Amino acid sequence: MSYGYGLSASLFQMARSYTAFAHDGNIIPTTILKSSEPVAGTKVFSEEHAKQVRHMLWLAAGPGGTGQKAQTVGYSVGGKSGTARKQVGKSYASGKYRSWFTGMAPIDKPRIVVAVMIDEPSAGAYYGGTVAGPVFSEVVQQTLRLMSVQPDMSVKPQIVVQPVEESF
Numbered sequence: 001m002s003y004g005y006g007l008s009a010s011l012f013q014m015a016r017s018y019t020a021f022a023h024d025g026n027i028i029p030t031t032i033l034k035s036s037e038p039v040a041g042t043k044v045f046s047e048e049h050a051k052q053v054r055h056m057l058w059l060a061a062g063p064g065g066t067g068q069k070a071q072t073v074g075y076s077v078g079g080k081s082g083t084a085r086k087q088v089g090k091s092y093a094s095g096k097y098r099s100w101f102t103g104m105a106p107i108d109k110p111r112i113v114v115a116v117m118i119d120e121p122s123a124g125a126y127y128g129g130t131v132a133g134p135v136f137s138e139v140v141q142q143t144l145r146l147m148s149v150q151p152d153m154s155v156k157p158q159i160v161v162q163p164v165e166e167s168f
Helices: 011-022 047-060 133-146
Strands: 078-088 091-105 112-119
Touching (some): 011 047, 011 091, 011 112, 091 133
Antiparallel strands (some): 091 112
């Protein structure tokens, strides 16, 4: 569990927990190694519940959600932002934060889970969706492109060509 200041989870634990949502209710071992063999997981909840949570994560990264800056061009994403004041001794530091965004893409058939944490953001903003969301977006977009994963969303052309008549 990870919420509020009452419980604590590492970024690695958060990333691993998201494998259950990405793999239809099966939590899988985390790895950075590519394998051609299917990974055996442990069933922790139903496929239907995993799909419902993925939908909620997609909403959190969409318009009106806290993770709008995590959106990518061409790929649907879902995830959750988090922000916490840093503990110093027995109290919380003023003006020192840890901000994160954890999610997956493409949302209907996830291929990757990405977790990003920014320790003590210093550019004026500190909310997870604002500072970690854009990093998540870049990592997801470039990783899926390198993996040759086809976009699952329409991509609008970024270059607009309009003929211009020149007089010489």
